[in-house]
Amino acid sequence: MTDIQLDADGQLRHLLTTEGLPRALITQILDTAESFVPEVGSPPKKVPLLRGKTVFNLFFENSTRTRTTFELAAKRLSADVINMDVATSSRTKGEDDLDTLYTLQAMGADIFAVRHPDNGAAARFAANAAPHVAIINAGDGSHAHPTQGLLDVFTIRRHRPDFENLRVAIVGDVAHSRVAHSTIHALHTLGTTDIRVVGPSRFLPEDAEALGVRATTNTAEGLDQADIVMGLRIQRERIEGDALADVEDYHRDFGLTPANLAHASRQALIMHPGPINRGVEITGDVAYSAQSLILEQVRNGIAIRMAVMAMIAGAPASGRADNTPLAQT
Structure with missing residues (x-):
């Protein structure tokens, strides 16, 4: 999938997954996002990088944070933004997803942020998009959510930049979480080797070894001296049957509670994609303690999505000899 994501010069063409993205490119995205983060007390930055471009938010699943931050990001880049209400679109009349893509392309779309319940849907859109159209995966099934993974490592980097020495614990429904997969791939690329996934056995990935993570059903063991603890919600919409037999037992055994977090480092930072x-x-x-980065993750989502869209459809930072941050051009 890396081939379809990058152009002939190795620059970002689409963003479908963090898996296989070169470390230099991930670092470039994070550095570019840094230039879009407003100074404390300053108003958000608005730049003309995507003036004249049209961004479609094409969401086949519900969303609050992702869709809204994509919209804000595109508007701060001066793009025109269309939020498609798929529930009232011609898809309800039987129109194929690709026909929706072709129709919107004909209206002058330049970028699609696509959220879809099917694994691989974003890649299907990218493979069939016009040469001038870019696809950004805003979450496809349980496969990938690359901008969330990137904003997670961006948030971590602002507090704990030494990725090689980080101990990261991801707790909850890892098996069905596209966020977990994207964040794990990004962490590995940036040098993190100590990644634990924690939860009941049905929520742990079968390919933990292939993912390069250590899986455990023992919360005390999984959180032991962890520097970063990320909680995940249970993906009920992707699980057949009863997703959780007993909420109280799950919360006691695997919830991010003061009792369970006592096993982590005293300075552990708390994250959650929401x-x-x-x-x-x-x-x-x-969730709203002094150690929590959850709301910062939301804010950082705007900067990351600005960076991705600017690098895809604007002037890439690496293409300028002076390496001037995009926000200053």
Whole structure:
């Protein structure tokens, strides 16, 4: 999939997954995003990099954070933004997804942010997109959510930049989480080797060894001296049958609670891609504690999505001899 993501010069053409992205390219995305983060107390930056471009948010699944931050990111790059309401589109009349793509391309689309329940859907869109059209995967099934993975490592880098020495614990429904897969791939590329996935056996990936993570059903063992603890919600929409037999038992055994977090490093930082389910995988007190980065993750999502769209459809930072940050051009 890396081949379809990059152009002949190795620059970003589409963004479908973090798996296989070169470390230099991930670092370039993070550095570019840094240039879009406003100074404390300053208003958000708006730049003309995508003036005259049209971005379609094509979401076949519900979303609050991802769709809204894509919209804000595109508008801050001065693009025109269309949010498609798929529930009221011609898809309900039987129109194929690719016909929707072709129709919107004919209206002058330049970038699609696509969220879809099927694994591989974003790659299918990319393989059939016009040469001038870019596809950004905003989440496809349980496969990948690359901008979320990138904003996760971006958030970590702003606090704990020494990826090689990080101990990261990801707790919850890892098996069905596209976020977990994308974040794990990005962490590995940046040099993190100590990644633990924690949860009941049905929520742990069967290919843990291939993913390069250590899987455990023992929360104390998994969180032991962890520097970063990321909670995940249970992906009920991707699980057949009863996803969880007993919420109270799950919350006690695997929830991000003060008791369970006592096993982590005293300076451990708490993350969660949202939406959070209080009393299931996390408590409200932990979610909004001084150690929590959850709301910062949301804010950083705007900068990351600005960086990705700017690098795909604007002037890539590596293409300028002076390496001036995109936000300053």
